[in-house]
Amino acid sequence: EVQLVESGGGLVKPGGSLRLSCAASGFTFSGSSMNWVRQAPGKGLEWVSSISSSSSYIYYADSVKGRFTISRDNANNSLYLQMNSLRAEDTAVYYCARAPIVGTFDYWGQGTLVTVSS
Amino acid sequence: EIVLTQSPATLSLSPGERATLSCRASQSVSIYLAWYQQKPGQAPRLLIYDASNRATGIPARFSGSGSGTDFTLTISSLEPEDFAVYYCQQRSNWPPITFGQGTRLEIK
Numbered sequence: 001e002v003q004l005v006e007s008g009g010g011l012v013k014p015g016g017s018l019r020l021s022c023a024a025s026g027f028t029f030s031g032s033s034m035n036w037v038r039q040a041p042g043k044g045l046e047w048v049s050s051i052s053s054s055s056s057y058i059y060y061a062d063s064v065k066g067r068f069t070i071s072r073d074n075a076n077n078s079l080y081l082q083m084n085s086l087r088a089e090d091t092a093v094y095y096c097a098r099a100p101i102v103g104t105f106d107y108w109g110q111g112t113l114v115t116v117s118s
Numbered sequence: 119e120i121v122l123t124q125s126p127a128t129l130s131l132s133p134g135e136r137a138t139l140s141c142r143a144s145q146s147v148s149i150y151l152a153w154y155q156q157k158p159g160q161a162p163r164l165l166i167y168d169a170s171n172r173a174t175g176i177p178a179r180f181s182g183s184g185s186g187t188d189f190t191l192t193i194s195s196l197e198p199e200d201f202a203v204y205y206c207q208q209r210s211n212w213p214p215i216t217f218g219q220g221t222r223l224e225i226k
Contacts, residue, residue, distance in 0.1 A: 035215075037162075044205065044217055044218070044219050044220050045154075045156075045162065045205055045207070045217040045220075046217070047213075047214055047215040047216065047217070050213070050215070059212070059213040059214075060213070061213065061214050062214070095161055095162075101167065101168075101209075102209065103150070103209025103212060103215050104152050104164070104167045104168070104209060105152075105154075105162070105164060105207075106164045106167075106173060106174075107164075108161035108162055108163075109161065110160075110161055111161055
C-alpha cells in the first residue's frame with residue numbers, strides 16, 4: 001500500500017524557517033517524481049515544487065522560488081522541503097504527492113499545516 | 119502560465135442525478151488535464167488523468183472528456199459520497215503546474 005506521511009509543520013514567525021519531511025513507503029520511491037502542493041485555509045490547490053526521481057530536474061512556483069528548496073533522499077525514501085524567509089501568505093496545508101506520470105499526482109499524503117504568524 | 123477556469127463555482131444536485139463539471143484552459147493543454155476530488159479535511163484524490171483515463175479504483179460513473187481548451191467531468195448518477203469539491207489540473211505547459219479554482223458539488 002502506498003503511503004506518504006508528512007511531518008514538520010507548525011507555527012513560525014514571519015522571516016523564519018521550517019523543514020518539512022515526507023516519508024514514503026509501499027512503492028519504489030527512487031523511481032517516482034515527487035512534488036509539494038499546498039492549500040491555504042479555505043482556498044484551492046497550488047503546486048509548489050517538483051523533483052525528478054534522481055533529483056536531476058527541480059522546478060518551483062514563482063511564489064516560492066529563491067526561498068524554498070526541495071530535495072530527496074532515495075536511500076531513506078524521504079522527500080523534503082526547506083522553507084526559508086517565510087511569509088504570512090505561505091500559511092497552508094502542505095501535501096507531498098507522487099507523480100508516476102510527470103505532473104499527475106496519484107497519491108497524496110494527509111498534509112501538514114504550516115502557520116506563519118507573529 | 120496556463121489559467122484553468124472551472125464552472126460552475128457551485129453545483130446543487132440530488133443523489134441519482136447527472137453532474138456535469140467544466141474546465142476551460144486559457145490555451146491548449148492537448149489532453150494533459152486531470153481531475154481531483156477533495157472532501158473536507160482530506161487530501162485530494164485523483165479521479166481522471168490525461169482527460170479521459172480513470173485512475174485506479176475510480177468507479178465507472180466518473181468519466182472525463184475533452185481536448186485542447188475545453189474539458190468535462192461527468193458523474194453519471196450521483197452517490198451520497200460524491201458531494202465534494204472537484205479540481206482540474208494541467209500538466210501540458212509547465213512549470214507551473216496549475217489547478218482550477220474548484221467546483222463545489224453540494225446536495226440539493
